[in-house]
Amino acid sequence: MITSIECIPCLLRQTLDAARMAEVDQEIQASIMRKVLALLSEMDLFQSPPELAQKIHRIIRDTTGVVDPYDEIKHKLNKTAMDLYPELTRMVQTAADPLTMAVRLAIAGNAIDMGVNGQLQTEDVLKIVEGVVEEPFFGNVENFRSALKQAKSILYLADNSGEIVFDRVLIEHISLDRVTLVVRGGPVINDATRVDAQEVGLDKLVEVIDNGSDAPGTILKDCSIEFQNRFHNTDLIISKGQGNFETLNDVPGNVYFLFKTKCALIRDHTQQPVGTQVLLQTQAKLAETISYA
């Protein structure tokens, strides 16, 4: 998906947040803003928002010398979500349809990044969880169910820390032996890396690999060759979050996207109102299916 000018205020808001999170003084924050404004003024719009975000967060790291401004908050997000892990598991086990519940929870967990800049409390996460079945949902769970049944190998592309606890619940429901969890190759915003997978115990349950990239999405050409091979030779890919959708929605493959629609650009792309839980099969795959029908 290419970047819209609509993304620019949002990318700058993210820049400001990250610059603050790095706890550097006003002058350095202003210098970061100037560099990012200059970058965006000359940007190629024919790249995805996460490609721009990757460049922006590199500027922030280089200028501040802070490798991971979100380090502390990520630990907190994981801890807060882990406190609810028993409740999440119970919800899936007692649901009329456990898969639908696990999918909805995994998507709802995608909203946890709202807490990144505030003081996220257990009650806030609990509220996300309690609202999970009331939120509008768009997608075909039955298609997803049969895709899961057929797949011998599954790549699960994680998105954020905290959210990764909700992913654990879905992964445990799917079956552990067929799933490989993929995290980012380096810290960017609050995206999950190896540390987060370990912190929520996923490394003890499934194979965990990283994609070799520090983009807040999955830019295939920027990922390691190892990951690219895995991507192209896996039966099924489960892609979490808007960043992965923005970078993979045009890529052919058996990809199911699970995320919450968070902005007007994605609303227009998915034709679903902002705040909808969506379970979407990749359009590239759909087109392929149609052409072979």
Add this chain to the structure above:
Amino acid sequence: MITSIECIPCLLRQTLDAARMAEVDQEIQASIMRKVLALLSEMDLFQSPPELAQKIHRIIRDTTGVVDPYDEIKHKLNKTAMDLYPELTRMVQTAADPLTMAVRLAIAGNAIDMGVNGQLQTEDVLKIVEGVVEEPFFGNVENFRSALKQAKSILYLADNSGEIVFDRVLIEHISLDRVTLVVRGGPVINDATRVDAQEVGLDKLVEVIDNGSDAPGTILKDCSIEFQNRFHNTDLIISKGQGNFETLNDVPGNVYFLFKTKCALIRDHTQQPVGTQVLLQTQAKLAETISYA
């Protein structure tokens, strides 16, 4: 007040809105965004947000060739607010303290620009009006009352179209013969110009002058000499809206600012939560008072 890096995402959001309002194609919108990003990357932060906004909206006008992208919406805002004029007048006349009610209404009217990009309906304005006495209020009406009593000449600096109907109600309550209404010298965003004053009938009631500037605030050095003279030789100045506050808060003078706090920067400056109705005496004046005490 100098610009904070906090203002940047907001200025760019405003740029996008205005570019859309001008109804030019995507390519021209992208070109505007690039120019504004380049401008902001080299900006002098020691100027007020309306000084930057002035430059931005000149870029938009020059690039699109549309002199007043908000022309249509401004007429609509005036009309919608005028529909409520009888109700506004009644509210003041029947209030326990008519001045407090007129002040609160004038400040609440400052929120009417929320409707600029949506479909503002009479009901939305009615909601603003109905909530007027429930909203948090900060300020000393008694000081303002006695300042009004003492003043032989009053300059009333208008802010937005639509809102100007609420200003009319306050002006009618204050007394017509001492008040001169000041509008912008040229169109910028949805700010009130001579056309708006005429549209809501204020030109028939009081003297109307313009400040000679196309900034969405009152940048004295950018205003006409005539206006500057009036500014410095008036007993009392009533300044509406955040843009006028941002440009005049450091200027000595007998200025009362009436506005609704709309962002974190202004929250920090006023020490009042976002969404508060504030009636504030100029800090420069306060400091002067203190130094002579």
